[in-house]
Amino acid sequence: MAQNYVVIMAGGIGSRFWPYSRATEPKQFLDVLGTGRSLLQMTFDRFLNLAPAENIYIVTNKRYYDIVKRQLPELTDDQILLEPIGRNTSAAVAYPAFKIKQRDPNGVMIVAPSDHVVFKENIFEDNLKTAIKSAKGSEKLITLGIVPTRPETGYGYIQYHSSPLKKVKKVKTFTEKPELELAKKFYDSGDFVWNAGIFIWSIDTITKAFQKHLEDIAVIFEEGAELYYTDKEQAFIDEAYAQCKSISIDYGIMEKASDVYMVKGKFDWSDLGSWDSLHEIRDKDENENVVDANAILYNSKNCYVKGPDDTLIVAQDLDGYLVTKSDNVILICKKDAEKKFREFLNDAKTKGEEFT
Structure with missing residues (x-):
């Protein structure tokens, strides 16, 4: 069969x-x-x-x-x-x-x-x-x-x-x-x-x-x-x-x-094609923020914040932003800027392979 x-x-x-x-x-x-x-x-x-x-x-x-x-x-x-x-x-x-x-x-x-x-x-x-x-x-x-x-x-x-x-x-x-x-x-x-x-x-x-x-x-x-x-x-x-x-x-x-x-x-x-699509399916707080970090947010909404527990992230007056720290890179950009990521990555390579 x-x-x-x-x-x-x-x-x-x-x-x-x-x-x-x-x-x-x-x-x-x-x-x-x-x-x-x-x-x-x-x-x-x-x-x-x-x-x-x-x-x-x-x-x-x-x-x-x-x-x-x-x-x-x-x-x-x-x-x-x-x-x-x-x-x-x-x-x-x-x-x-x-x-x-x-x-x-x-x-x-x-x-x-x-x-x-x-x-x-x-x-x-x-x-x-x-x-x-x-x-x-x-x-x-x-x-x-x-x-x-x-x-x-x-x-x-x-x-x-x-x-x-x-x-x-x-x-x-x-x-x-x-x-x-x-x-x-x-x-x-x-x-x-x-x-x-x-x-x-x-x-x-x-x-x-x-x-x-x-x-x-x-x-x-x-x-x-x-x-x-x-x-x-x-x-x-x-x-x-x-x-x-x-x-x-x-x-x-x-x-x-x-x-x-x-x-x-x-x-x-x-299809989890971007940070924006991940934000869409994750649980959010009352301000539509996804906070996967040790963070304090002031007057901020519709954001995705991700970082390690040993780093405190403090942000003010952000609307629709991605703020993330991962290993040796900190990235702050508009959450829906997925078309820019190839450029981000290519430019990061000029700083060293260890950043990609």
């Missing part, structure tokens, strides 16, 4: 959570919500009712092997897939897809980011079970869509065919992060959902999709068929990634394929 497999993508550097998230330990490995579990561990836990632990794979950068091994000691080395360099999500999907194909060509594969937060996990499971059932033995490429709660410019959107009696709906279009006016139209229409970057498909379907739409990537990872699950796998992958082009799975396959479907997610979700 075909089994379920989960692929968790955990290779990003989390630049928009700098300086809390660092190149040596990005946000997916941090206990961002104060639960005692990192975002990666919470993601792993979330899928244990859908696939056994031995069927869960982590795709990450080579430099994070020790962190993954420490946080998820139950994984074997065969389940920790090490990318030598970042090559976007197509490579991060192709590698495990062609590897799992050697083990179970009839399996169903779920792909999910490691740094998202899901509430109402029972609904999340139900939505995924609907998608898994539809993906088995079919040519469908399925994604989860999140019902929008606001006109958001930071997410991609999926337009779908309205079919009230069908839980798995045909996708019309994908749109990358829109400008605000267009996001408002999408939100008001009711015909769009947010693209959560969570995918469900059979192993056979996704490998065939690579062969059709990204043939050069398919050829690269097919060549290693006999090397997967052997001591020669990593050397092959190092060479394969050097030849791979960098392209997202959305642009490379989902926007080109015809059999693309969507299951509407009714659970609460955040």
Whole structure:
């Protein structure tokens, strides 16, 4: 009987959570919500009712092997897939897809980011079970869509065919992060959902999709068929990634394929893409401040303050600011300045690698 497999993508550097998230330990490995579990561990836990632990794979950068091994000691080395360099999500999907194909060509594969937060996990499971059932033995490429709660410019959107009696709906279009006016139209229409970057498909379907739409990537990872699950796998992958082009799975396959479907997610979700999005889901005081620090605030509202207990942070007359101290960096900026973080990080590098 075909089994379920989960692929968790955990290779990003989390630049928009700098300086809390660092190149040596990005946000997916941090206990961002104060639960005692990192975002990666919470993601792993979330899928244990859908696939056994031995069927869960982590795709990450080579430099994070020790962190993954420490946080998820139950994984074997065969389940920790090490990318030598970042090559976007197509490579991060192709590698495990062609590897799992050697083990179970009839399996169903779920792909999910490691740094998202899901509430109402029972609904999340139900939505995924609907998608898994539809993906088995079919040519469908399925994604989860999140019902929008606001006109958001930071997410991609999926337009779908309205079919009230069908839980798995045909996708019309994908749109990358829109400008605000267009996001408002999408939100008001009711015909769009947010693209959560969570995918469900059979192993056979996704490998065939690579062969059709990204043939050069398919050829690269097919060549290693006999090397997967052997001591020669990593050397092959190092060479394969050097030849791979960098392209997202959305642009490379989902926007080109015809059999693309969507299951509407009714659970609460955040991609935790920025300090602002974290502020949105955290408990706040009477002034809409999130205070995760030893702090005294005067006449300040809608702020996020984070710092170590041995440092006292005192702030006055702030509205919508992020104030954070993390190791050797203090950052004070507008909380919604997420588009500036790449600039912050690049400029910090000129002061020394130890600040990034």
